[in-house]
Amino acid sequence: MSIPSNLPLRNDLAGEEPYGAPQLDVPVCLNVNENPYAPSEAVIDTILERVRAVAPTLNRYPDREHAELRKALAAYLRKESQVELEPEQIWAANGSNEIMLQVFQAFGGPGRTALGFAPTYSMYPEYARDTFTAWTTVPRNADFTLDVDAAVKAILETRPSIVLITSPNNPTGTPATMEQIEALLAACEKAGVDGAPEGTHPLLVVDEAYIEFRRPGKPSATTLIADHPNLAVSRTMSKAFAYAGARVGYIAANTGVIDSLRIVRMPYHLSAVTQAVALAALDHTDEQLAQVGHLRDTRDALVDWFRQQTYKGQPIQVADTDSNFVFFGVFDDREWIFNELLNRGVLIRDVGPEGWLRVCMGTDEEMEAFKSAFLEVIRLAEQR
Template identity: 50%
Template sequence: MTSLDDLPLRDDLRGKSPYGAPQAPVPVALNVNENTHGIPEDVAHDIVASVATAILSLNRYPDREFTQLRTALADYLGHGLSAENIWAANGSNEVLQQILQAFAGSGRSLMGFVPTYSMYSLLAMGTGTRWIAAERDEDFELSPETAAAAVSREQPDVVFLCSPNNPTGTPLSLETITAVYDAAPGIVVVDEAYAEFAPVGTPSALTLLPGRERLIVSRTMSKAFAFAGARVGYLAADPAIADALRLVRLPYHLSALTQAAALGALRHSHEMLAVVGEIRVQKDRIVAHLSELGYKPYRSGSNFVLFGGVADTRALFQSLFERGILIRDIGIPGHMRVSAGTEAETSAFLDALAALTSKV
């Protein structure tokens, strides 16, 4: 059988592993930060109707500029944005990939502050971009001084700031974003995939867009909108950014079905986001119980919690898995990450963890 070693693969891809979180049919899956509450039935019916209408014209290519979707996303975000400020793709990962295709690549660099979303370095590798892993402060925080110093020293062509950060959940201040932008010579991307889960009143990097033509704020419908399977990501930025991405996107990259489904969901944004408050409640439960059990939960503005104090991450992962519960070993020694699920799912995790901890 042919293996990768037998193929004329790019040298910089040899020995690499693809991105992938464990997938298993367990009753309680809390490992990939999904919104486990699902889509309300009445909303689902409206989305199905939208998709059904789109099917009738699948003999034609979709709107290449996805104008209705961009308008709807601008209306959802507010902040005085219009369709010209919006770009979308098949998940925020594709949005980030297109940004690197346009502004990075061979001879250029991408900086991130580790530990952070593991796809950043993989996207750099896939686009032939040099990856620069800058360090964070204690407890995975990132101060304006630390961030700006790293950017000033390395002068990267693109900077990715995850806000709140994945896998740590760490919120990112507007002061840090501003300091990075002022120090950076090129594009600065603030990845707000989990922004809707932040405490009420938390300011978004969207407020920083006016007058900053090199700043991009990316979002996704995968998390708060419970739309992970639909693959819809988007960004807000100066209209010139969308013009740059048109140079690298594939023709008709957003299918008519994807556009119809996203529009259907956005028509019901209030219903789709109604469970966000409940998810915050479950996250707070996790933080409180982890502390009671002797673990160290970190500050989180997302729908998941990173916690330290795990003596053996592999053993805990396996013990929970045997009980039908899946959480994430994210490769930081002594630390694991768990998503906030429904009340029942969260209780199942906390009860199992308490039982296992009492045996240690």
């Protein structure tokens, strides 16, 4: 980083680094929770057809309301989460990162607070910083589940404008139950908001970036939207949907929330090409999600495998996970383990509480490579 001191960078950004996991050219990349399976030839053909169809219109701005995409996303949610939402209750942007920034732009700001549950996704404090929103967290229980009593108390006392539950949580994989979400919703519906007029209540945002990896039969928080005007559920095509490179995220909520986001969005934020590419994948939802069941099995098998391993005479701890990654520890030298895995061509993530590591599910071959490198590295660590 080299920013000359005579540039008028915002004072609070001095010394800050751009956020991002390392992008390294190594054989086994298990660090950013992607789906390892590439789009099929059929999907690629549809992408090309759809992009070909919009190409002659690229002299014009795209549909800034992305109506066709919102309709297709509503159809997807109907199928995936058995929830009936109007296209007007859905809003898309360039990744759920952009959606969440829009949430903070619309509902955060100076004098307001956003509340999350730590450890959690490390981008949240950045959205807060960028929008001059205060960021505060309530610690999760030792097993990374939500501490509902502490959460309710904090909502009532802190009076935040945004409450952010990540379910399944990143980096731990922990799901929130519907009862927990409903308890926090009830607290939000009771609480006031500092920096907002009397009678205002916090917006509860459930970040469901990894929800398609939940255990079969478990509902999505989108099913609560009809009864809760202060609930928004953010989702992404980057994870289970195997479309991280396309940069498409979306949020489902009642129209009041969506209309608030429409105030802060950039004009024409979602390019015609992005809309076309997103629609192409949504033409093939079954194919895009074809490997999700296998990735769930891979995850459960890896959790079982970890639980049979020891490190320095102690069992390896593994957080229960409903996601496509596994959070494991506790290592007194996690950086060393991370680097030794990298030396063997396996990139994972050193994130979250001290001593823990996160690995996301790859192909069967990648998982074998990870497991054999990991065993080699921990045996070496024990001899150090």
